[in-house]
Amino acid sequence: MKEFKWFYPGLKFKRWLFVIAIGIVLVGVGVAVVVSFQALSLVESLVIEFLGDLVGDLADLVHRTIGISLILGGVLVVLFGTRKMIDSILEAVVPESEDNLVELLYQKRYLKKGPKIVVVGGGTGLSTMLRGIKKFTNNITAIVTVADDGGSSGALREQLGILPPGDIRNCLVALADTEPLMEKLFQYRFNKGDELKGHSFGNLFIATMSEVLGDFEEGVKESSKVLAIKGQVLPSTLEDLRLSAKLKDGKIISGESQIPKVKGEIEKVFIEPADSEPLPEALTAIEDADLIVLGPGSLYTSILPNLLVKKLTTAIKKADASKLYVCNVMTQPGETDHYTASDHLQALYDHVGDQIVDYVLANSEEVDRKLIKKYAQEGAEPVKADLAKLKEQGVKVIHEPVINQSNLVRHNPDKLARVIMDLVIEEKNNYF
Secondary structure, three states, X not given: OHHHHHHOOOOOOXXXXXHHHHHHHHHHHHHHHHXXXXXXXXXXXXXXXXXXXXXXXXXXXXHHHHHHHXXXXXXXXXXXXXXXXXXXXXXXXXXXXXXXXXXXXXXXXXXXXXXXXXXXXXXXXXXXXXXXXXXXXXXXXXXXXXXXXXXXXXXXXXXXXOOOOHHHHHHHHHHOOOOHHHHHHHHOEOOOOOOOXXXXXXXXXXXXXXXXXXXXXXXXXXXXXXXXOOOEEEEOOXXXXXXXXXXXXXXXXXXXXXXXXXXXXXXXXXEEOOOXXXXXXXHHHHHHOOEEEEOOOOHHHHHHHHHOOHHHHHHHHHOOOEEEEEOOOEOOOOXXXXXXXXXHHHHXXXXXXXXXXXXXXXXXXXXXXXXXXXXXXXXXXXXXXXXXXXXXXXXXXXXXXXXXXXXXXXXXXXXXXXXXXXXXXXXXXXXX
């Protein structure tokens, strides 16, 4: 029986249970003495006889003192035994340190009550943002593109017939509550071997889990448990999604990985099958959300593939939650050459209509000149925050410094998360 498992040898449980029992007995005896329980009168008489004339009229005081002392002693023994019992349990459950327990309680109590945030996109931009948001809430749903057909994800997609796991893997790792070694393991990319070279361990793990369970969605869910992620990561659809782009010169580019390689202005992107169905869990998360965030990430190959799943976009538009678009910091060669922030927003409008966004977050911090020169060699430049044009497009503009500048220009996860949480708080205050 389950209740007897606590008495298994080696648990260090029985000894402290015995100590607690002794304490309870002492408390009971003390109470009995105080209320003059007859069976204990012998103890009292012996003490009084020993003290002789010293007690005299103080018999009642001695009587009460003995009882109270026994009660206090019993309480102390119970507390000591309870403390030791808890320590022995924590030693087994959280062996590293008490700080880990505090962090665990914080996550379970505070983060569990955090706002419900849905993020939509893919690529490194989305995973960067998730690293910041998870410090404020556990109620995160990442809806991730499955249009990738290049690199390790593309190879697994073609060879195993599964959805590309790469963007999902990045989001899982970003939301993970695991040891740093586990993160390194999932992000490790093999650089040797004809079959393994170029593959990441995390991609192979998700692919293997999907094969074992016979279902990609279940494979992602079980991988989430292994990494103990905060929130959930969902593919935008379980369809074998293919992304293509039509350039302004009329040329059609097939394949997500091929679109940035072709030099030309994109007129629109489209998916096949066009009537791809979203996951019911994704629709539920959108309906219940406090805030829906689009991006950051590649506009045409990470964000729009999700929004082209029609029912997903319809759900976003109908949702009561405010919608925020996080604009990229730098333009992307082959996709958004010379785009301003309003150009990014207009591309969203052109594909899914003008009710998809309430707010646009644009970086206000100047990029270092050395980094501008470095990016210029690759054909990229800072995205200009043309605030007046953005306001003309019917959105509220959040203009804040939200970047890191080292060898690369990237969103700072903590700064970005703080802006997002401030927006959630502001929206709730306006509601009430």
